[in-house]
Amino acid sequence: MHMHMDHGNMESHGHEDMSGMDHSMHMGNFKQKFWLSLILAIPIIFLSPMMGVDLPFQFTFPGSDWLVLILASILFFYGGQPFLSGAKIELKQKNPAMMTLISMGISVSYFYSVYAFIMNQLQPHEHVMDFFWELATLIVIMLLGHWIEMNAIANAGDALQKMAELLPDKVKRLNNDGSEEEIALQDVKENDRLIVRAGDKIPADGVIVKGSTSVDESMVTGESKTVTKNEHDNVIGGSVNGSGTVEIQVTGTGETGYLSKVMDMVKKAQTEKSKLETLSDRVAKWLFYIALIAGVAAFIIWWLVDKDLSIAFERMVTVFIIACPHALGLAIPLVIARSTSIAAKHGLLLKNRNALEQAKDIQYVMLDKTGTLTEGKFTVTGIEIISAKATKEESLKIIGALENNANHPLAIGIMNYLEENNISPYKVVNLQNISGVGISGIVNNQEVKIVNEKEVKRLQLPFKESIKTTYEAQGNTLSFLIINGILVAMIALGDSIKSESKAFISNLKQQEIVPVMLTGDNVSAAEAVANYLGITTFYGGLLPEDKEKIVQKYLDEGKQVMMVGDGINDAPSLVRATIGIAIGAGTDVAIDSADVVLTDSDPKDILRFLSLAKQTQRKMIQNLWWGAGYNLIAIPLAAGVLAPWGILLNPAVGAILMSLSTVIVAANALTLRIDN
Known part of the structure; x- marks a missing residue:
């Protein structure tokens, strides 16, 4: 039989649909990629100019351009792989966003730089500017941003796997000849008879055919009370058996069981819950379209005006590269990292x-x-003395004697109450479980019982209904103490409000x-x-x-x-x-x-x-304005909108503005606070 909830055969759900993080987080180890990419990027930063401008710390030597090309090629295909794969998914979904924008920047940087390298080898006296420096820093910073974000947000666990673990791996089956055998859960079939002992997890949906018990179904159904179960009552797989041993006839296994249906609901909800488009993705989508249109327009206009293909091509490439500022890649991750750090300190x-x-x-x-x-746990909410046969403390000591060795939630609640009030229970002998009723025993040579209200009425023991009214209204479970046939006390247990x-x-x-x-x-x-x-x-x-x-x-x-x-x-x-x-x-x-x-x-x-x-949302918007606002100025200038008036964005100036916006974004993220 195929068990839908077989521990070893769980279908993993797609976190992508529920996590809210972009699909790039599923494309490799960003931490490892960041560090290896940084090692590759450092020599490139020292050996190649920034947008055509030699920085004070840079140097070259014979053959250094070949070394830069090799390192940049490895970096592009290795470090850039998550972004290229992410862009492929976004474009396939016809929804370009951050991954597409980054991929455009690094791809244009790399392939234009390879073209520049070839041209410089063929025509060493006519230098063509490359963008290897921009390629290296862009990949490293974007990997850093994604690593920061992933590190800040806890990875979603597998709720479906945890549900499967509610069921035992092995169960006891009762054969036709009366013998017991231990079998694997996945071998259970409908109509099998299983033995479930006190404290065991109920392995499958079924009907009790022998015995009675109390069952804790709170983990499965949310019902805080333990539920008394007698013959012919239904039980749910995944709930916990209380004090009695029962035989159940299986009515639902695998895909037909109650717990499996809950798992199916979770899986369906995970699938159907739409992946929201984040703020940064929306901004990146618009920047992608703006850059694409501006870059192509710049190429066409410059080529029509100057008739110089190389200048037109360089303008387009500059627009594409500037359109992907480093700040935008860090704008949200830095705020998320700061926000999750603050959140952790506040529980x-x-x-x-x-x-x-x-x-x-x-x-x-x-x-x-x-x-x-x-609170989610049973505590004693009151004890009412009905007869002068015993005091409140005396009654509690007797009740404690009967419940001391039980492990069901009501007994645990009673014993915790006694311990908190430094009350030591009496000793009990001849302790017996009364099916569907309660517990009996001999305490201090007296016959005592803890029973439910149904038994009190059957015995026709008188008490005032008003005693229990308030407790019942608050959803308490009531138990009654009988000493030598006389109703002595009522104890109420309930789930107290926080x-x-x-x-x-x-x-x-x-x-x-x-x-x-x-x-x-x-x-x-x-x-x-x-x-x-x-x-x-x-x-x-x-x-x-x-x-x-x-x-x-x-x-x-x-x-x-x-x-x-x-x-x-x-x-x-x-x-x-x-x-x-x-x-x-x-x-x-x-x-x-x-x-x-x-x-x-x-x-x-x-x-x-x-x-x-609210604070985080405000900082995100501020950072996106700083990160993307740079583009609103830089893209038109790089395209040459003001060229007729002699104003054309120098690549070096663009790089300075890019760095400045990154610093502002980082500083702004650090100012995030939470109202206590």
Whole structure:
């Protein structure tokens, strides 16, 4: 059987569609290319003039021009390869941008310089200016810019691979003769019977045919409560079995399983989420067309006026080379590097630079409840004494005795509470699991039980309904302590709201951003949290596909949506949203699906991200004006627009302006700050 989720046979998704970075980042190791290209470029810089002007540190020797040609040829084909490959893709997509502009600059520089070299060898007394110096510096600086950007932005992990890892590699199958055998997950077939013991991951979708247990489905569905499962109940592959051992009959494996469907949604969202054209790409596209038109026009006009092919050709080449300023290649990467450095100090990991550009337009923030607005773990929210049979502390010691050896989330929450309050549990003997009901045992020679409300009603043990009303409204799980047949206490466990969540929601509203809560929890639990936090729009009882559909609905209406979540069930929505933000304490799947990760799991960091994004956007625009503004002046002058008045851009002056704009761009990037 082909297993769609086979760990060793995962289809890798295309980060290009979701990362927001241009495709050049997939074309080789920029760090290695930069350093090797720098080694090749240094001799060229020392041995060849800058746009025909000999600099003080430059020198030549017999045969140095041949050395420059050889080194420049290696540099062009090796160091320039990512840009040439990128340009090929852009032109194939009929969308010329930064890669095409850079490729035009380095290609014209190289091939014209080879022509100049040949002409100078044939006619040594009629020197033709070459552009080897420009070729070398342009390639090295552009490689540096891309390396800086890649180094600043975290590489997106593979969310699909992380989903596959939720399932065990080996499972226990029950044969017809009653024997057990361990088999590989990919060998599981529908209708197989599998044994799932306490604490194991459930390997496939199925129906319980024997036994009962509690299952933690929060990692898959987002439901914060553990779910009691009895015979004939369905279980989901990837969820975690609690305290009971069960036999399940497999109903879904491979491509038919629930987890596989979530993976398909993530893959589809990654494919369909359009790759936004970045600011620098838009500027580069216009510069490419401007330079191409200006260069060709300059060639035609100069040839018609002077009838000198070499002068016309030189003017065109100068326009093409000047059109690709070094500053433009560094304008955005330097701001990104500065921005990611600042972000890291404030608990933000920026994985997609497009998120910085899109943040200014966000209108709605979709928030998962469990783990995002709440702590995402069960804690004791209250204990109510119903009978004088035992005090609060006595009751907790008895409850602790029963839950001490259990590993399900409720038991862990209870034991953590006891530890925090320095309460030591009693000892228990004859501990037994009561299927679908709870736990029983003997504590201090008394018969004690922890049971659910259904069992309390079956036993017809009286208690005031008002005791549980508030807890139920807040979505708590209730358990009841019975001592020698008498109902003594009720303990409530719930997912507590993060202390900073209320202020965060209020601040979002002040910025005229609408908070919307999406949760897999039941509607009553969702409503309680929403009312407390002041969220007017909320959706409860959602499956992953429901969350994604809601995000898509808002997007279809032209809204800009940010999704914040931490679970596997949030992954499709995180990918689908305009910006996906993962809580760092959440699952690897959510983190790998997101554009931004909050490493401190603090919702207020979203506000810092929005502030940083605004500052970053401003600096990007400023730098692009400095980088491209140079062209607006240099291209017409290089083409000879003012030649009739005796003004023609000297290549050396063009080089000085180019260097000046690069310095300004770098200095401006360093002034980026974030509002605390």
